[in-house]
Amino acid sequence: MDCLFCKIANGELPSKMVYEDDLVSVFLDINPHTNGNSLIVPKVHYLDYKEISDELNNHINEVVKKLDKMYQEKLGSSGLTIIHNSGCGQEVKHYHLHFIPRYENTDISLVPNRELEDLETVYQKLMK
Ligand code: 5GP
Ligand code: ZN
Numbered sequence: 001m002d003c004l005f006c007k008i009a010n011g012e013l014p015s016k017m018v019y020e021d022d023l024v025s026v027f028l029d030i031n032p033h034t035n036g037n038s039l040i041v042p043k044v045h046y047l048d049y050k051e052i053s054d055e056l057n058n059h060i061n062e063v064v065k066k067l068d069k070m071y072q073e074k075l076g077s078s079g080l081t082i083i084h085n086s087g088c089g090q091e092v093k094h095y096h097l098h099f100i101p102r103y104e105n106t107d108i109s110l111v112p113n114r115e116l117e118d119l120e121t122v123y124q125k126l127m128k
Pocket of ligand 2: 003004045046093
């Protein structure tokens with residue numbers, strides 16, 4: 001399979017790799033939202049969150065905690081935003097978590113959309 005993140009996670013293509021263990025690789029995103037914005041990527045190919053086992057999910061969560069501590073110490077971050085995209089929101093079709101360290105007084109641009117259906121309409125659709 002010709003998959004970009006399979007190749008990066010297994011060292012066949014270059015990246016700024018900051019952490020690696022038997023199951024995952026972590027490397028800097030080439031389009032960072034904040035200093036240290038990284039991608040946590042399993043070495044084995046999975047499409048998205050639906051294919052990740054509970055064991056791997058737990059492992060990834062442990063890696064998140066480790067990285068959070070490391071980035072706080074080395075980059076001075078003091079918060080964290082984690083994003084996972086799937087389906088039409090996902091560009092690279094190999095599971096990855098966006099690990100976005102947060103800094104005091106620094107915003108990232110996930111801007112609320114003011115031109116949506118009103119909350120009651122959406123709520124009624126969901127609860128029907
Ligand atoms: P997605 O939309 O699939 O959740 O996000 C894919 C992410 O991968 C984007 O943030 C994009 O900047 C990053 N990305 C795409 N190609 C490369 C690459 O070749 N190297 C690195 N380090 N990041 C990449
Ligand atoms: Zn892959």
